Amino acid sequence: MNAVPIPDALRETIQKYQQEHLLENWGQLDDDSRQQLLRSLQEIDFPNVASLIDLAINKSAADNLSSIAERISPLQQVVRLPQTESDKQTLQQAKQQGQAILDAGKVGAILVAGGQGSRLGFPHPKGMYPIGPVTDRSLFQIFFEQLVSLSNRHNVSIPYFIMTSDATHEETEQFLQEHNWFGYPPEDVFLFRQGKLPAVDDENGKILLTNQSEIAMSPDGHGGLLQALKKAGLIEQMQQRGIEYLFYHQVDNPSVRLCDPVMLGFHVQHESEMSTKVVTKRIPQEKVGIVAELDGVQQIIEYSDLDEELAKQKDEAGRLVYWAGNIAVHIFNRTLLEKLTQAGQSLPIHIAHKKVDYLNEKQESASPEEPNAYKFEQFIFDAIPQAKNPLVIEVDRAEEFNPVKNATGEDSPETSRTALIEQAKSWLQQAGCETHPNAAIEISPLVALSAEDILKMNLQIKQGDNEILLIPELNED
Numbered sequence: 087m088n089a090v091p092i093p094d095a096l097r098e099t100i101q102k103y104q105q106e107h108l109l110e111n112w113g114q115l116d117d118d119s120r121q122q123l124l125r126s127l128q129e130i131d132f133p134n135v136a137s138l139i140d141l142a143i144n145k146s147a148a149d150n151l152s153s154i155a156e157r158i159s160p161l162q163q164v165v166r167l168p169q170t171e172s173d174k175q176t177l178q179q180a181k182q183q184g185q186a187i188l189d190a191g192k193v194g195a196i197l198v199a200g201g202q203g204s205r206l207g208f209p210h211p212k213g214m215y216p217i218g219p220v221t222d223r224s225l226f227q228i229f230f231e232q233l234v235s236l237s238n239r240h241n242v243s244i245p246y247f248i249m250t251s252d253a254t255h256e257e258t259e260q261f262l263q264e265h266n267w268f269g270y271p272p273e274d275v276f277l278f279r280q281g282k283l284p285a286v287d288d289e290n291g292k293i294l295l296t297n298q299s300e301i302a303m304s305p306d307g308h309g310g311l312l313q314a315l316k317k318a319g320l321i322e323q324m325q326q327r328g329i330e331y332l333f334y335h336q337v338d339n340p341s342v343r344l345c346d347p348v349m350l351g352f353h354v355q356h357e358s359e360m361s362t363k364v365v366t367k368r369i370p371q372e373k374v375g376i377v378a379e380l381d382g383v384q385q386i387i388e389y390s391d392l393d394e395e396l397a398k399q400k401d402e403a404g405r406l407v408y409w410a411g412n413i414a415v416h417i418f419n420r421t422l423l424e425k426l427t428q429a430g431q432s433l434p435i436h437i438a439h440k441k442v443d444y445l446n447e448k449q450e451s452a453s454p455e456e457p458n459a460y461k462f463e464q465f466i467f468d469a470i471p472q473a474k475n476p477l478v479i480e481v482d483r484a485e486e487f488n489p490v491k492n493a494t495g496e497d498s499p500e501t502s503r504t505a506l507i508e509q510a511k512s513w514l515q516q517a518g519c520e521t522h523p524n525a526a527i528e529i530s531p532l533v534a535l536s537a538e539d540i541l542k543m544n545l546q547i548k549q550g551d552n553e554i555l556l557i558p559e560l561n562e563d
């Protein structure tokens with residue numbers, strides 16, 4: 087008896103695209119496993135995957151590098167860190183303009199939190215990582231507390247659109263519910279899942295199975311945001327709520343300044359459809375993408391696509407020519423999101439050569455020692471060339487970029503906590519409070535979002551305190 091049949095049309099499609107091996111074990115599967123496999127098969131857009139396979143098998147990385155070297159030129163349109171009094175005044179004006187936009191309730195926030203976080207090796211969604219140097223407050227808590235502060239100050243609701251994936255959705259939702267959304271109104275939080283794409287064998291382009299009933303699928307990259315927003319009806323939701331600007335950030339940077347009024351102000355002043363924050367690269371080899379121009383069009387080039395010579399190139403003043411490291415903080419006009427999600431629009435596909443567990447010829451699950459598969463992803467920054475007046479804004483690394491990427495070494499929890507403490511100390515110092523050199527300090531965003539906020543507080547801190555905590559009791563009930 088065949089209780090769970092394969093629809094004829096699906097079987098024909100699978101044959102047409104030469105992926106019949108996916109059904110090879112169908113006869114041995116129980117009903118639950120068949121259901122599972124069937125659901126996954128129905129989620130695959132076979133014609134699309136066929137074109138990705140074609141791209142992967144015929145791609146040549148070397149060609150890519152040489153063509154970038156011929157086409158690249160330095161960034162033109164950029165707001166650098168303020169140096170002069172006049173720069174500082176311009177920044178203040180931008181801030182006021184941004185605050186007015188926040189007051190008008192025109193701003194929403196987007197968090198992409200669907201990544202697998204494999205480098206960090208934390209067995210939960212990365213947003214749950216306890217990063218607070220004193221209280222272990224999670225990355226999610228830091229972001230939500232910023233939004234609580236901002237929405238109170240501006241007396242508006244700021245919808246928060248959080249993209250998850252199959253790998254992170256359930257746990258994220260449960261965690262946020264357990265913490266009562268960190269005091270943020272749940273009706274202003276929208277969790278939605280990104281799409282996924284199958285991994286394929288790097289030799290023959292066959293879609294990989296991880297076991298007899300499971301296809302090797304992974305999230306389709308942060309660029310999957312566009313289609314995921316559309317599919318969940320959230321672009322309409324933004325429109326109904328009168329949201330015109332979307333502040334975009336990643337889950338791994340506890341120093342991000344959510345809905346930064348300065349950035350909003352510059353974005354609007356320059357009539358930009360998409361803005362990007364950058365920091366000056368620490369060293370030429372730093373593993374961040376850079377913003378530059380290719381064929382005269384602003385875009386982001388991944389560090390792996392920038393050859394060493396270009397990365398090290400300096401101008402007459404001895405500064406890096408390709409200095410502008412992308413910190414993955416953007417503002418989008420809602421209308422740009424609408425444009426980018428119209429039929430026929432899509433971001434380019436990036437192909438990664440990775441190790442993926444697979445079902446071998448003996449029908450056993452195996453872990454490869456070397457990369458064996460191509461994975462496909464879209465990157466949100468590829469929207470830049472399609473935006474009018476794309477703007478780049480340089481910010482201070484110590485204040486705004488402090489990512490948690492790796493388990494140890496650079497960009498790890500250790501470096502991130504140290505940076506958070508240094509930042510807190512600097513804010514206190516600017517308010518005239520000297521702190522003990524070894525003090526662990528944590529400032530809740532419910533208390534202060536910047537050094538200016540601390541200045542207004544008239545703080546009394548005893549010299550020699552070795553643990554300073556500026557955190558009001560948060561009522562989670």
Ligand code: UTP
Pocket residue numbers: 198199200201202203204205206249251280305306307308310335336337338491
């Ligand atoms: P990363 O490039 O750091 O990838 O993501 P990752 O998957 O989190 O971590 P590794 O590479 O496995 O260690 C940058 C941001 O984009 C989100 C991540 O959650 C993070 O906020 N992202 C990434 C998605 O939302 N979906 C994806 O498919 C990939």
